[in-house]
Amino acid sequence: MTTVQERQPEQHVFEADVSRLLHMMVHSVYSDKDVFLRELISNAADACEKLRYESISKPELSSDGTQPGILVSLNAETQTLVIEDNGIGMSRDEMIDALGTIARSGTKAFMERLEAAKAGEKAELIGQFGVGFYSSFMVADRVNVISRRAGEGEAWSWSSDGKGSYHVVAVDLADAPxxxxxxxxxxxxxxxxxxxKWTVEKIIRDQSGHVPVPIRLVEKEGAEPSQVSDGAALWTKQKSEISKQEYDDFYRSVSGQYEEPLANVHFRAEGRHEYTTLAFIPGAQPFDLFDPDRHGRMKLYVKRVFITDEAELLPRYLRFVRGIVDTSDLPLNISREMIQESPVLAAIKKGVTSRILSALEKMAEGEAETFSKFWDLFGAILKEGIYDDFERRAQLLKLARFRSTVSDEATRSLADYLAGMKEGQSAIYYITGSSLDQLKSSPQLEGFRAKGIEVLLLTDGVDSFWPTNAPDFEGKPFKSVTQGLADLNAVTGEGSTDEGGRQASPEVTAFIDFARSTLGEEIADVRVSDRLTESAVCLVASELGLDRQLEKLLQGAGRLQTASKPILEINAQSELVKCIASAGDQTFREDAAWLLLDEARILDGDKPTNPRAFADRQARLFTLAIGRGK
Incomplete structure (x- = not known):
């Protein structure tokens, strides 16, 4: 039989993402490296919480009666720092999986941003991201990990210098926890x-003083440990007993973020269901904010026992919120699978969501500057709820803020929009696109500007979707300015101007008929525009079709095979159009009709469908113009 002493160490190579991350950790210019201690203590606390959870169904795992704890030991002579916990521990396979690979969502995006950042920005990026165990290599040139999983008769050692590989070997139980x-x-x-001692103790108190596991510190070998924190859960205390600094420290420990939160929501619900919530609105975007799975990061506790951080405690459009929910209304031995089907959890989710949204409403009413920062960070995510959450749609619409044709760089609420509506205006107008500059120059806005009508400028991806699910706001429907007729003639009132003369001359009418015939299958119709005042042409969708931008997004995502044909609107008062309409040359008129269509496509952010034909038509017109000039 091979003894532990005779076993040879197994050598493994880090997976590619770990190697990249370790390289950045070791070589980053990072002045505030204290974050490593917070990360390791957080991992140790999680291990203790996992033991408490597994002990519910397997009491023998913690039958020795020892209480969960974390011990930090210092040794100036050997220049070592040791963090030890009596939590769940790791088996060989778990050790390789946990310390040799990265499965955390958002890590790839983090590394890409870190690699792209300037040296001076790296500290901020690292500080905003929980880099976990690998942050050890910012301060250590070698890390040894010895672990024994609860209930198992083997212990294992993991060792690495962070330069590409690591070793795993079995160790004697006498040498392991x-x-x-x-x-x-x-x-x-x-x-x-x-x-x-003073440095480490201050870091622990500042950054990890509220983890739900007691922390003790040994100043030097042979010294008695002193208690740094008692493991009392912050959320169990009265709000009046908790300082802002304590809230901020707890937020950092539970979120992995480094900045101060914008706000916290701390309450205890009593009655049919009893639970305590301590939630935070972050002060910066988490790196996994745009994770395709859109999972939340709220932790669920039952009677202070950590159960999971994957329960849907909030709707997905509030996934930026960080914090915990602790309830006594769920059984401790409930499976993670059954949690999602629990009516108790559904009631808790509803209650917590309402309190979060109420806190945002208070922020919007009383702290405009803070709410503006919140909206810049998370407005695009919150608007997903307008699309998804019918029950709270009206509440979310009141919270929503938008840039518009009258707001410059500021944002306006829909209540502000309604207050500025013109007499005869029957809808809330909007336009969607990829950038503000593109939208501001859209020809479809010209007639609305002339009438003094405000148009919302929507640039987030979700903005193409939610208006289709939000029929109205306080009785006023949402209407895209790139869809259907503009209906501007009914709008009057101060600030509006009556353009008049929208009727086409006989020559222009004849040209429109000619263009309709010439362009044939490319368009659904050609008509006189009542929304253009400067540009010659623009494209719009039909009244019953999809908004132009939404159609493009669906096509790009492969969810729409064939796009509907657009309507070409022509400005009957444009001097260019009048000049073209008066020309008698058949070839010239055909080229002009096609070039006007391609011009409208370009103004809409597209390309001519046939670049070669576009170039040829331009060349013929240039040649004709030069010939006439001679």
């Missing part, structure tokens, strides 16, 4: 300060 994990950091020369 009775249960849990011990992480030994061999500190770099410039990281000696992390063997100082």
């Amino acid at each position: 009775a249960r849990g994990t011990r992480i030994i950091l061999h500190l770099m020369e410039d990281a000696k300060k992390y063997t100082s």
